Amino acid sequence: MKLVTAIVRPEKFKxxxxxxxxxxxxxxxxxxxxxxxxxRGHTEVYRGAEYTVDLLEKVRVEILVDDHQATDIVDVIVxxxxTGRAGDGKVWVTDVHQAVRVRTGERDETAL
Ligand SMILES: Nc1ncnc2c1ncn2[C@@H]1O[C@H](COP(=O)(O)OP(=O)(O)OP(=O)(O)O)[C@@H](O)[C@H]1O
Ligand SMILES: [Mg+2]
Incomplete structure (x- = not known):
């Protein structure tokens, strides 16, 4: 299993x-x-004005998937x-060793 993590623009989340x-x-x-x-946040533009802030609002999306789906999901997110502008975000993939569906106790791929 893989965990796909994406940090994206709030306005693109929908x-x-x-x-x-x-x-x-x-x-x-x-x-x-x-x-x-x-x-470092500084050169991004919000509503036409350049903002001097170092932490920008983003949305973090996490999706736990089968190994074979991870590449496609990264492509879908990207x-x-x-938008082609600085600040579009970042996506990364990490290995996951175990998952459990709490209700049933199902493990790993069957728990997804
Ligand atoms: N190295 C990193 N480690 C952890 N989070 C990161 C890292 N780089 C970016 N992020 C997260 O992703 C968000 C968006 O990053 P951003 O799109 O500005 O990346 P970038 O590398 O500066 O690319 P760009 O030059 O296109 O802006 C950041 O606000 C931050 O939350
Ligand atoms: Mg940036």
């Missing part, structure tokens, strides 16, 4: 969520977060999250 649902993800976890990348 599109990303629809794209993931069209693909057929089984679930997702979403949080509002703050962060910065290589511009294509739906991209």
């Amino acid at each position: 599109d990303i969520k629809s794209a993931l649902e069209s693909y057929g993800v089984q679930g997702m976890t979403v949080q509002n977060v703050h962060g910065y990348g290589q511009q 294509s739906s999250a991209n």
Whole structure:
């Protein structure tokens, strides 16, 4: 199993969520977060004004998936999250060793 984690623009989240649902993800976890990348926040533009802040509002999306789905899901996120401007976000994939569905005790792939 893999955990796909994406940090994306809040204003793109609706599109990303629809794209993931069209693909057929089984679930997702979403949080509002703050962060910065290589511009350290400073050069991004919000509503026409350049902001001097170092932590920008982003949305973190986590999706636990079968190994063979991870590459496709990364592609779905990247294509739906991209605006071509600095601050579009980052996606990474980590290995997951165990998962359990709490209600049934099902393990690993059957727990997803
Ligand atoms: N190295 C990192 N580690 C953890 N989180 C990161 C890292 N880089 C970026 N992020 C998270 O992703 C968000 C968006 O990053 P951002 O798109 O600005 O990345 P970037 O590398 O600066 O690319 P770009 O040059 O396109 O802006 C950040 O606000 C932060 O929450
Ligand atoms: Mg950046």
